Amino acid sequence: MNRIITISREFGSGGRTIGKKVAEQLGIPCYDEELINRLAEASGMSEDFVKENSEYTVSGNWFANALAGRNMYGHSPQDDLWRIQSKIIYELAEKGPCVIVGRCADYLLRGKADCLTVFIHADPKFRAKRIVEVYGEREEAPLKRVKDKDKRRKAYYQFYTDSTWGDAENYHIALDSGVLGIDTCVDLIKRLY
Template structure:
């Protein structure tokens, strides 16, 4: 077990998970890794950041459905002799390498990318799932991307489906379940700053 802690944050789209990670990292004086992981993976794979971004935490439905595989059976499928990795899988594998490398360097906050699963049993990790009420999520996304409430909700549902499928495909665990995460924190009930306070307390304990 390491002498330092890694904080991993899984989140519903529009719940404020990135903001929580940003504020927490700043308060603790440690690095935050979120979209930077896309840039790092693109550089190492030799692909454009745009193409890697499309594969990052995106749905793999079309690829897996073509083989008639469910997310839970995907792990056995990729070990088969006939398997040729898709861009999605290459991105996941490269981000896994990057996350492990970053964790070796010291304490940090990592948002998404199955980091809680990747770092399981290897580091002193605090892993949480951030959720929020529908109305608050719609308001946040509508304001951030200048969308109508309907378009904001459509985007939220699509992104959540993709994140859920991505997480469950690569981990075999249920996204957003208390059985998959150490704590589920509702940003609507607790507020972003109180969640940051709580996580700071846990980190420093």
């Protein structure tokens, strides 16, 4: 069984950066953007659509998401992405050791791979400042963006896994990147791996 690191993260906490650095230092692949590319190719949907719908719900409201975009058979394009995404994540875990960022990989690989499941979080003000520095200014206020993205990630996770995103019992370790710093988080994850 391959050793896998899954990284779930709050928006702006640096989880993607941490995942990439851990993978680079361990000499194993990190799947995040490449996962989006694979999903777009396998589904025939645009990368922008995949990016917005393979980890986020349409809204932060669970009930609204249950009804959103469903055809007469009760399926939505997001449900199709979930099935394809799940298959790709299983294949990546079987292929070899790796880091997988987001997309409910911690849930999907539970009992199917030797996983170290990590949750990266930080104070909202730290994350708001970081997203401005990393992603640039936007019309929407940084704190509002952080809150909205987290709300939609949480709803997505709950909708597809029936579990609570960010709940400590779903992860081996939770790290506050705002307090510990990116490099310390990387070092801790490497040592645990």
